[in-house]
Amino acid sequence: xxxxxxxxxxxxxxxxxxxxxxxxxxxxxxxxxxxxxxxxxxxxxxxxxxxxxxxxxxxxxxxxxxxxxxxxxxxxxxxxxxxxxxxxxxxxxxxxxxxxxxxxxxxxxxxxxxxxxxxxxxxxxxxxxxxxxxxxxxxxxxxxxxxxxxxxxxxxxxxxxxxxxxxxxxxxxxxxxxxxxxxxxxxxxxxxxxxxxxxxxxxxxxxxxxxxxxxxxxxxxxxxxxxxxxxxxxxxxxxxxxxxxxxxxxxxxxxxxxxxxxxxxxxxxxxxxxxxxxxxxxxxxxxxxxxxxxxxxxxxxxxxxxxxxxxxxxxxxxxxxxxxxxxxxxxxxxxxxxxxxxxxxxxxxxxxxxxxxxxxx
Amino acid sequence: xxxxxxxxxxxxxxxxxxxxxxxxxxxxxxxxxxxxxxxxxxxxxxxxxxxxxxxxxxxxxxxxxxxxxxxxxxxxxxxxxxxxxxxxxxxxxxxxxxxxxxxxxxxxxxxxxxxxxxxxxxxxxxxxxxxxxxxxxxxxxxxxxxxxxxxxxxxxxxxxxxxxxxxxxxxxxxxxxxxxxxxxxxxxxxxxxxxxxxxxxxxxxxxxxxxxxxxxxxxxxxxxxxxxxxxxxxxxxxxxxxxxxxxxxxxxxxxxxxxxxxxxxxxxxxxxxxxxxxxxxxxxxxxxxxxxxxxxxxxxxxxxxxxxxxxxxxxxxxxxxxxxxxxxxxxxxxxxxxxxxxxxxxxxxxxxxxxxxxxxx
Numbered sequence: 261x262x263x264x265x266x267x268x269x270x271x272x273x274x275x276x277x278x279x280x281x282x283x284x285x286x287x288x289x290x291x292x293x294x295x296x297x298x299x300x301x302x303x304x305x306x307x308x309x310x311x312x313x314x315x316x317x318x319x320x321x322x323x324x325x326x327x328x329x330x331x332x333x334x335x336x337x338x339x340x341x342x343x344x345x346x347x348x349x350x351x352x353x354x355x356x357x358x359x360x361x362x363x364x365x366x367x368x369x370x371x372x373x374x375x376x377x378x379x380x381x382x383x384x385x386x387x388x389x390x391x392x393x394x395x396x397x398x399x400x401x402x403x404x405x406x407x408x409x410x411x412x413x414x415x416x417x418x419x420x421x422x423x424x425x426x427x428x429x430x431x432x433x434x435x436x437x438x439x440x441x442x443x444x445x446x447x448x449x450x451x452x453x454x455x456x457x458x459x460x461x462x463x464x465x466x467x468x469x470x471x472x473x474x475x476x477x478x479x480x481x482x483x484x485x486x487x488x489x490x491x492x493x494x495x496x497x498x499x500x501x502x503x504x505x506x507x508x509x510x511x512x513x514x515x516x517x518x519x520x521x522x523x524x525x526x527x528x529x530x531x532x533x534x535x536x537x538x539x540x541x542x543x544x545x546x547x548x549x550x551x552x553x554x555x556x557x558x559x560x561x562x563x564x565x566x567x568x569x570x571x572x573x574x575x576x577x578x579x580x581x582x583x584x585x586x587x588x589x590x591x592x593x594x595x596x597x598x599x600x601x602x603x604x605x606x607x608x609x610x611x612x613x614x615x616x617x618x619x620x621x
Numbered sequence: 622x623x624x625x626x627x628x629x630x631x632x633x634x635x636x637x638x639x640x641x642x643x644x645x646x647x648x649x650x651x652x653x654x655x656x657x658x659x660x661x662x663x664x665x666x667x668x669x670x671x672x673x674x675x676x677x678x679x680x681x682x683x684x685x686x687x688x689x690x691x692x693x694x695x696x697x698x699x700x701x702x703x704x705x706x707x708x709x710x711x712x713x714x715x716x717x718x719x720x721x722x723x724x725x726x727x728x729x730x731x732x733x734x735x736x737x738x739x740x741x742x743x744x745x746x747x748x749x750x751x752x753x754x755x756x757x758x759x760x761x762x763x764x765x766x767x768x769x770x771x772x773x774x775x776x777x778x779x780x781x782x783x784x785x786x787x788x789x790x791x792x793x794x795x796x797x798x799x800x801x802x803x804x805x806x807x808x809x810x811x812x813x814x815x816x817x818x819x820x821x822x823x824x825x826x827x828x829x830x831x832x833x834x835x836x837x838x839x840x841x842x843x844x845x846x847x848x849x850x851x852x853x854x855x856x857x858x859x860x861x862x863x864x865x866x867x868x869x870x871x872x873x874x875x876x877x878x879x880x881x882x883x884x885x886x887x888x889x890x891x892x893x894x895x896x897x898x899x900x901x902x903x904x905x906x907x908x909x910x911x912x913x914x915x916x917x918x919x920x921x922x923x924x925x926x927x928x929x930x931x932x933x934x935x936x937x938x939x940x941x942x943x944x945x946x947x948x949x950x951x952x953x954x955x956x957x958x959x960x961x962x963x964x965x966x967x968x969x970x971x972x973x974x975x976x977x978x979x980x981x982x
Contacts, residue, residue, distance in 0.1 A: 284885035308885030332884065334918055385922030395944070397926045433879050433923065435840070435869055459881040459914065459923055462899055466880075468861060469868040471829045472836030479796070479837055491880040491895045491913075500829060507830040508796055518794050519827075519852040520820040523693065524645035524669030534852045538823055552852075553746075553820065557695055561746030562794065562820055565758045583756070 261377050261425055261452055264328025264349035266303055268377075268427060269452030269484035274510055276501040277304035277454075277487045278494040279332070284314035284321075291324055293494065298326045300498040301513060304485065306330040306352065315339050318346035330379065337363040344370040350427075352379040355417045368421040377425035380414040382407050383458050384432035403432060404440035411445060426451040427485070431458035435473040442477050452484035459489060466490045467500040474504055512547035515602075518562050518569070519552045526554035528572035528591055540599050546609035550602060551580075568601040570594060581605065622738050622786055622813055625689025625710035627664055629738075629788060630813030630845035635871055637862040638665035638815075638848045639855040640693070645675035645682075652685055654855065659687045661859040662874060665846070667691040667713065676700050679707035691740065698724040705731040711788075713740040716778040729782040738786035741775040743768050744819050745793035764793060765801035772806060787812040788846070792819035796834040803838050813845035820850060827851045828861040835865055873908035876963075879923050879930070880913045887915035889933035889952055901960050907970035911963060912941075929962040931955060942966065 261268045268275055278297050282289040284307045294305050309315050309331040322329060328349035333339045337358040340351055344367070351371065355364045355378070371378060384390050389406035391397055398406055407430045418426055428451055430441040438457055446453060457473040460466035470488045477483050486504070488497040505511035517538060522530045534552050541550060551569030553559035563569025563580040570577050577594055579586045581601055589597055622629045629636055639658050643650040645668045655666050670676050670692040683690060689710035694700045698719040701712055705728070712732065716725045716739070732739060745751050750767035752758055759767055768791045779787055789812055791802040799818055807814060818834040821827035831849045838844050847865070849858040866872035878899060883891045895913050902911060912930030914920030924930025924941040931938050938955055940947045942962055950958055 279882065279884050281883045281887065282885060290885070306884075310886045314885060383919050383922075385919040385926065387922075390922065435836075439840070459879045459912070459919065461878045461880050462895060464860075464899075465864050465868075465878060467829055468832045468864040471832035472840070472865065472868050475796075475833030476837050476840055479800070479833070489882040491882055491892060494882065497882065499825075503826050503829040504833065507826075507833050517822045517826060518820045519822050521640065521850040521852055521855065521858065522642045523640050523667075524643060524651070524675060525671045526642070531852060534823060538825075551820070558744050558746040558820065561744075561748075561751065565746065 261427065262375070263304055263330065263377060266328050272484075274478065274483060274505055275303045275485040276301065276498055276505070277306060277330075277485055278302045278497045278501075279306040279308070279487065281494060284308055285311075285317050287317045287320045290317065290321060294321070294324075294326055294329075296495055297498060300495045301502060302327065302494075302498045304328050304330060304350075306332050306487075308332045309339050309343055310334070312339070312342075315342040315346070318343055318348060322347045337367050340367045341370055344374055344376050347374075348376060350377045350379060352381050354380055354382070354414050356414045364417055365421060368418065368423045371425065372423065375425070377427055378418065378423070379427040379429060379454055380411055380418075381429045381454075382411045382414075382431070384434075384437065385458065398437075399434065400436050401440055403434070403437035404430075404444060407432065407437065407441040408444050408448070412448070415449060415451075424451075427454050428452075429454040429456055431456045433457065433459055435469065435476070438473050439476050442482050443480070446482045453482060455483040455486045456489055461491060463490055463492045463496050463500075467496075470500060471504050471507075475508060478504070478508055478510060515541040515544050515546070515548040515550055517541060517550050517552070518566060520554050520558065520562075522554040525557060526572065527574045528554060528577060528594070530554045530572065533594055536595055537598060537602075540602055544602060544606050546606040548602065548605055548609070550598075552598070567605045568598065570598055622788065623736070624665055624691065624738060627689050633845075635839065635844060635866055636664045636846040637662065637859055637866070638667060638691070638846055639663045639858045639862075640667040640669070640848065642855060645669055646672075646678050648678050648681045651678065651682060655682070655685075655687055655690075657856055658859060661856045662863060663688065663855075663859045665689050665691060665711075667693050667848075669693045670700050670704055671695070673700070673703075676703040676707070679704055679709060683708045698728050701728045702731055705735055705737050708735070709737065711738045711740060713742050715741055715743070715775050717775045725778055726782060729779065729784045732786065733784065736786070738788060739779065739784070740788040740790060740815055741772055741779075742790045742815070743772045743775075743792070745795075745798065746819065759798075760795065761797050762801055764795070764798035765791075765805060768793065768798065768802045769805050769809070773809070776810060776812075785812075788815050789813075790815040790817055792817045794818065794820055796830065796837070799834050800837050803843050804841070807843045814843060816844040816847045817850055822852060824851055824853045824857050824861075828857075831861060832865050832868075836869060839865070839869055839871060876902040876905050876907070876909040876911055878902060878911050878913070879927060881915050881919065881923075883915040886918060887933065888935045889915060889938060889955070891915045891933065894955055897956055898959060898963075901963055905963060905967050907967040909963065909966055909970070911959075913959070928966045929959065931959055
């Protein structure tokens, strides 16, 4: 499946998406947020389209070609038709919620003509089946089953209309029902899955909850695109999403920093050094592995495994590059020499990549 | 197994531990850091004992009874004997690294007499088997197998000395070999497992990497105690550890905050409100679930499921308590009324707990 020019599923990379927080009708604010998301590496952006004012902004937003856009629409098939006509790259709409079959057909027909996929998005917080007959909220497998059953009703409506450009999400705040639901539906349908833990909270807590939930599924090979939901600037969502994918070696984007927590054995001033190295690495786009280690117990091993690494000792330290000792330094030389080494290794990466891309003579 | 008065494994709760970053020989600094860790909820604290000065500080550190202490010792069996004599609650030492069998016997004998368990700690960065015959670092299953084999050599030494108060850790920076190693050893031995992702980096990236690695294992029921390794104040490690356990419903400690990322549908000023609610919740010890939601799509569902929740609308919002609508408010009343509600629900929890604990008349 393609959303604009971005492939979802089919063995392609797991795609990172986010959603704007601005009023979609405010074209300037929304465009600016989209641009910031794209700068951060976001590959697909979703915008809420709750009303005609928002829908009316889509042509202008789509005229600024930066990234494929998804329109998030609830209940109103006319907004969906307007969005497709404007050239939206994907709809998030649940066909069972937009009224009779004639309305579904209109939307499906428009999507077919334009090659626009539909994401069916089920959130535990918004389906009546999430509560049992006693009115109490379901949990665990019972909630997962309810979410899957609800999603499958929407899937069947689209399949009956011979529409198969379907993506599915099944989000809950709790990790267990989310994992169970995705595992179950992954066995039932061939469609790409959009992963998320819904309303997961602030950066401080939500990134941990999202990392666990998405991490469990991605490690099992489930999930084609992810969105981390945080109560924060959505640029943070993109950062966390890529850190999840990098931690699992699923995507590479910029550096990975190995650094130790330090302990009573550490005889260098580690925390400020690591903070400064992290700043240096923020400007490096190549996929380097850098290690900054406080002592000789695990330091040399980790430093040797990295593209470039430092193992500290008593006020002195050793820099390793590519598995070999490069130099032994005093503590005041750590940051400048590490920085120089990082820039050199990054330049080597760029040169190797350029050579690979060069036309064969 | 008990570490001091803290039970590890055997169906008990997953225990949170951390490690001091101070020089252990500096009793005042180390005591202060231990006290801050205990305040944050840390249940066991490890201190590095790299030399005799550090070992000499143990009697004084152990005289201030706050939390069980583990001495982290490498290579030197005399430091281990000194630590046990001082009354340490657990050793982290690898018996294969301390010399001949006579030295092992001395340590084991001392531990048996005092009821002191031993953690065998294998870090991928510090074992020779982590590299293949070609000198290249192993990854994935090959690295996991090497870590498990290395750990089992230490385990056999202790078992041959008829010592079974063993804990094991198998840490790597990469998630995949760590997960494979713990899964494998969990099937091989009956001993409690200490989980960690080693040298996982800063708060920003390391908490994500640790959450995924530990989360995958904990969700499978593997792991009896955890330590999150971050290049940061160790109080952060305790916070992240509990967030991981809370996210998986394994432990309860303070509140869980459900909050949405907001989007173009949100018509209240959500981010500052959520920030302030997070501050209010930092002072609440009861295990509340609080929801702060921006709109009517998922808001009412999530708010209804929480102990107390707000679902925003156009400049107004509804507070739910215990699944029922409590009141409808203007935006300027959100924070004071939510705060009042949170404090009331927390007081109800305390009263219920006190009633449960009261002696039967």
